[in-house]
Amino acid sequence: MLQSSRVIQIEWGDCDPAGIVWYPRYFGMFDACTAGLFHKATGLRKSQLIAKYDFVGFPMVDTQAKFMIPSAFGDEIRIDTTITELGRSSFDILHKVMKGDQLAIEATEKRVWVGKHPDDPARIKSKPIPDEVVAALRG
Template sequence: MFTNRRDVQIQWGDCDPANIVYYPRYFAMFDDSTSALFAAAGCSKRDLVHVYGLVGIPMVDTRAKFYIPSTYGDVITIESRIEKINRSSFEVIHKVTKDDALAIEAFETRVLVGRDPADPSKLKSAAVPAEIVEKFMRG
């Protein structure tokens, strides 16, 4: 599957008083990395809305394993890839390295959603368009 890598420098505001990245900040980085993954594959979040008529790709499950801490000024590399695509959901794996060592493994499940045709005030899952599947299958 298609993979995207990006370097992230840890900022002062990412850290707790012990100068270690406060773990929820990583989940914001993973969210940005999923957006970057879609954009790098040629399908930005804007495309999801304007081309495919979707509302978004909310996260429905997430977890992470932390091995090595990061501190202010460190540069980490986040490698993101879609591991599995289902009818309306997909699974993303983020591997974070620091100085070439595995620092974090994170996993998320997201669902494509659009407006419910029967009640536009509600959201409803939407099938992953074949064009998007093709973009991520090219590896």
């Protein structure tokens, strides 16, 4: 499967009073990395994907993370993102946060490709990932 990488400089605002990255900030980074993977695969930004394929997005329905090495203000990290499983309407993502050559965090996500619910547009419902998107993600 396709992989993308993103280098991030840890900013002051990413950190908690202890001076290390406040863990929810990583999940924002992971979300951006997932969108970046789709951009690399399709050439389309998330807003363009939504317009082209008439869907709402790909919300996370499950996540897990193992934190091994903390990062602090000024550190540089690299997040390697790949899809590990691709289903009809869902996909699993693996994010590996590298600090130098050391694995700092390993996180997994399950996300679902969703559109507006046909009976109630205020709700969402899973829908199949378009075949051309699947092909692009497979590389």
